[in-house]
Amino acid sequence: MTNSNYVKIYTGELxxxxxxxxxxxxxxxxxxxxxxTDSGLLPIFGSSNSIFKQVYVHKDELDTAQKVVDAISSELEELQ
Structure with missing residues (x-):
């Protein structure tokens, strides 16, 4: 997503x-x-439950979206 109006806000488990x-x-x-996921490896190793996804949002929504990411990340840290 180079040179786009979208910004990556999170990478993590599904x-x-x-x-x-x-x-x-x-x-x-x-x-x-x-x-x-490196789809070229799936036929060899099978699928994984630990698939990582990246989340992108439009630049105009970044401030609001970042608050959501921060809140969820804080909740997850408290559980550990």
């Missing part, structure tokens, strides 16, 4: 990304997800 997407959509922010 379950956390799904939570972030849900929270962002409640604020009318529609994120773009990018899969970090």
């Amino acid at each position: 379950i956390v990304v799904q939570r972030m997407v849900s929270e962002l959509e409640k604020l009318d922010i529609i994120p773009v997800l990018k899969d970090q």
Whole structure:
């Protein structure tokens, strides 16, 4: 997403990304997800439960989206 109007705000496991997407959509922010899986390895090793995704949002929504990421990240840190 070089030279685009989108900014990466998070990279992480699918379950956390799904939570972030849900929270962002409640604020009318529609994120773009990018899969970090090397699909060329899937036929050899099979699928993984630990698939990483990148979350991008439009630059105009960055401030609001970052607050969501920070809140969820804080909750996860408290659980550890």
